[in-house]
Amino acid sequence: MDFPEFSLTGKIALVTGASRGIGRYLALGLAHYGADIIITGRTVYQLEEAAREIQQMGRRCLVVPMDITRKADIDAGVEKAFQHFGRIDILVNNAGINIPKPALEVTEEDWRRVLDSNLTGLFFCCQAVGRIMVNQQSGKIINISSQTGTVAIQWRAAYCSSKAGVNLLTKVLALEWGPHHINVNAVAPTFIETPMTKPMLENEAFREMVMGKILLGRVGQPKDVLGAVIYLASEAADLVTGHVLLVDGGWTAH
Ligand SMILES: NC(=O)c1ccc[n+]([C@@H]2O[C@H](COP(=O)([O-])OP(=O)(O)OC[C@H]3O[C@@H](n4cnc5c(N)ncnc54)[C@H](O)[C@@H]3O)[C@@H](O)[C@H]2O)c1
Structure with missing residues (x-):
């Protein structure tokens, strides 16, 4: 019988913003499921420990400095990765920031920083790797x-806007690149415990609000995001594209 393959053995995966939090965990997790990894982030020294862990798993790992708010960094980093491995099979656009503030207090700089990282930077990563794909x-x-x-x-005026943009961008790229056998999907988590959310979740009232919304009664861990990413990266999701897979414990179900 022919069953779908979940293993990523032999695949080359590039992960952005992999120095900590979800990105670091995804890079290690993709390696665990068999992929060789291009691990990228703003500074190399923050990536070296994760790179060592990936190599200890017997996978190849290339460390590439890449600030995704700089298009020149993206183009140079993706070129370096392509020269090294000769292909890129999986791109995980993880790098992102949040500057939580009431809408009336958001400065032009706050707005641009969030949009530049979460939407514009993500698009140019898709474009650079999309060309290779x-x-x-x-x-x-x-x-x-x-x-x-x-x-x-x-x-979260800027943050929500950036992520809504990512959702529709995902569909546009799925539409344009489907004929080239490229699947473009998004994973949309609820609150996941990481350095980004630690200060927010330490606020009792905020944590209570969050727990009141998550039907399954707990905030997420990076592990919860990995399952969705491995599925979408694998052959098992060959017919899935333009999809936004919520990993939200039921937040948006009510
Ligand atoms: N933690 C959550 O609750 C949560 C929920 C939903 C979505 N997300 C998304 O998951 C992703 C990772 O979040 P996290 O919680 O791990 O955050 P984090 O702050 O712990 O880690 C973010 C990573 O992105 C990197 N990064 C930020 N700007 C960058 C840039 N310009 N260039 C390169 N790297 C950059 C950081 O250096 C860091 O490694 C983000 O896109 C975030 O929006 C997080």
């Missing part, structure tokens, strides 16, 4: 969006 006539792109691309949460 179109030549290959294959590839899987997974954009780390957020439930806030679907539901509003206060103090």
Whole structure:
């Protein structure tokens, strides 16, 4: 019988923003499921420990400095990765920031920083790797969006806008690149415990609000995001594209 393959053995995966939090965990997790990894982030020294862990698993790992708010960094980093491995099969666009503030207090700089990182930078990563994937006539792109691309949460005017943009961008790229056998999907998590959310979740009232919304009664861990990413990166999701997979514990179900 012919069953779908979940293993990523032999695949080359590039992960952005992999120095900590979800991105670091996804890079290690993709390696665990068999992929060789291009681990990228703003500074090399923050990536070296994760790179060592990946190599200890017997996988190849290339460390590439890449600030995704700089298009020149993206183009140079993706070129370096391509020269090294000769292909890129999986792109995980994870790098992102949040500057939580009431809408009336958001400065132009806050707004631009969030949009530049979460939407513009993500697009140019898709474009640089998409070019390689179109030549290959294959590839899987997974954009780390957020439930806030679907539901509003206060103090997140720029963040919600950026993630809603990621959701529709995902569909546009799926439409354009489907004929080239490239799957473009997004994973949209609820609150996941990481350095980004630690200060927010330490606020009792905020944590209570969050727990009141998550039907399954707990905040997420990076592990919860990995399952969705591995599925979308694997052959098992070959017919899935333009999809936003919510990993939200039921937040948006009510
Ligand atoms: N933690 C959550 O609750 C949660 C929920 C939904 C979505 N997300 C999304 O998941 C992704 C990772 O979040 P996290 O919680 O791990 O955050 P984090 O702050 O712990 O880690 C973010 C990573 O992105 C990197 N990064 C930020 N700007 C960058 C840039 N310009 N260039 C390169 N790297 C950059 C950081 O250096 C860091 O490694 C983000 O896109 C975030 O929006 C997080």
